[in-house]
Structures are given as structure tokens and as C-alpha cells.
Amino acid sequence: MWRTLAVASAFFPGLFAFCVRALRWAAPGWSLKDRILLSGRLVSTVQATMATVSGLTVVLSCEDVVHDRHWLAVEYVWVLVPYMTYDIYVMYLCHWHKSREKGIAERKHSLTSVRSFLLQERLMVTHHLFILIVLTPVTQHFRGELGDFFVGCIFTAELSTPFVSLGKILMQLKMQDTLLHKVNGILILVTFFLCRILLFPFMYAAYGRQLTPAALCVDTT
Numbered sequence: 001m002w003r004t005l006a007v008a009s010a011f012f013p014g015l016f017a018f019c020v021r022a023l024r025w026a027a028p029g030w031s032l033k034d035r036i037l038l039s040g041r042l043v044s045t046v047q048a049t050m051a052t053v054s055g056l057t058v059v060l061s062c063e064d065v066v067h068d069r070h071w072l073a074v075e076y077v078w079v080l081v082p083y084m085t086y087d088i089y090v091m092y093l094c095h096w097h098k099s100r101e102k103g104i105a106e107r108k109h110s111l112t113s114v115r116s117f118l119l120q121e122r123l124m125v126t127h128h129l130f131i132l133i134v135l136t137p138v139t140q141h142f143r144g145e146l147g148d149f150f151v152g153c154i155f156t157a158e159l160s161t162p163f164v165s166l167g168k169i170l171m172q173l174k175m176q177d178t179l180l181h182k183v184n185g186i187l188i189l190v191t192f193f194l195c196r197i198l199l200f201p202f203m204y205a206a207y208g209r210q211l212t213p214a215a216l217c218v219d220t221t
């Protein structure tokens with residue numbers, strides 16, 4: 001737990017800082033705001049890919065959807081905690097730089113700028129805080145040693161995020177009229193349907209199959 005928290009706490013901010021510095025060299029004409037936006041999206045893509053791979057690994061490893069265990073179902077949650085905390089701050093940085101570009105003079109890290117950020121990004125901040133405050137205790141403590149399969153399913157909900165990030169990156173690069181952007185738009189719809197809509201019927205069906213008489217029968221001889 002503590003080692004995973006420490007590594008993740010260093011990895012995501014470190015990767016973000018590396019991307020910002022690399023873009024300063026690769027795209028010297030870009031503003032700091034543009035480099036921060038793109039770097040945040042790249043890190044988001046990395047995390048989403050890690051979560052999806054972890055989730056699929058857990059799902060494919062659990063034959064018994066209730067009782068089977070996989071270490072990633074527990075350990076990757078400790079990766080998400082630092083990431084969600086980091087991502088809230090990066091969202092604030094993006095908000096502050098966008099406001100500054102619009103001519104809104106707010107001192108960085110001031111109460112006014114933080115309040116403005118929380119009002120504008122309240123849905124995403126609420127989403128992140130819900131994961132930190134509610135889902136983390138549930139997945140790590142209250143469920144006991146049951147349901148690793150379902151935790152893995154929840155991880156796979158990140159499947160669409162890399163394509164969403166790619167779409168924003170292509171728009172940032174002014175490539176929204178390209179074939180790549182159109183194909184990526186279709187992939188966003190497909191992956192969103194798979195991981196956000198079909199996911200819950202799939203979980204319900206898997207649990208129902210676990211409870212069928214054939215699955216529950218025991219040898220009484």
C-alpha cells in the first residue's frame with residue numbers, strides 16, 4: 001500500500017512535469033497553457049490505459065465473480081488515490097491559465113481563483129472527491145474480500161478516456177477536420193457504449209450466472 005502510494009505520487013506529477021518540459025523543447029512556440037493542457041491529457045491517457053489493462057487482467061483472472069481474488073483489484077486503487085489528487089490540481093492549473101488568457105486577473109492559488117475553479121469544474125471535482133472519499137473506503141475495506149471481479153469491471157470504465165483525450169489533443173492541434181479525428185469520434189462512441197452502458201448489464205449477468213442452480217450445487221454424496 002505505502003510503496004504503491006509513494007510510487008504513484010511521484011510518477012504522475014513527474015510524468016506531467018516531463019511532458020511540459022519536453023513540449024517546451026518540441027514546440028517552443030506554444031504557450032505554457034497549451035503545454036499544460038496537452039501534458040495533462042497525455043498523463044490522463046496513460047492512467048486510463050493502466051486502469052483498463054488492470055481491470056481486464058482482474059476480470060479475466062476471476063472465474064468466481066464473488067470470491068476469486070486478484071492483487072490488482074486492491075493495489076491499483078492505491079494508484080488511483082494519488083492520481084485523482086494530482087488531477088484535481090492539474091485541472092486547477094488549466095483553469096487558471098485559461099482565465100488568465102481571457103484577461104481575468106486572479107492571483108494564482110488565491111481564494112478567488114480556487115472558488116472560481118470549484119464553481120466551473122464542480123462536476124469533475126465532485127467526481128474525483130467521490131472516488132477518493134466514498135469508493136476508496138468501499139473497495140478497500142467495507143467489501144471485505146469479496147468482489148474483485150466487479151472492481152476490475154469498474155477499472156475498465158476508463159476504456160473510452162484515451163480516445164476522449166486524443167480527440168481533445170487533435171482539436172488542440174487544429175486537426176478536427178482530419179479523418180483521424182472522425183475515426184476517433186466513432187471510437188469514443190463505441191468505447192463509451194461498451195464501458196459505460198453495457199458494463200453494468202454485463203456485471204449483473206455475470207453475478208446472475210454465478211447464482212444459477214448449476215453453479216450453486218454441491219456434492220452431497
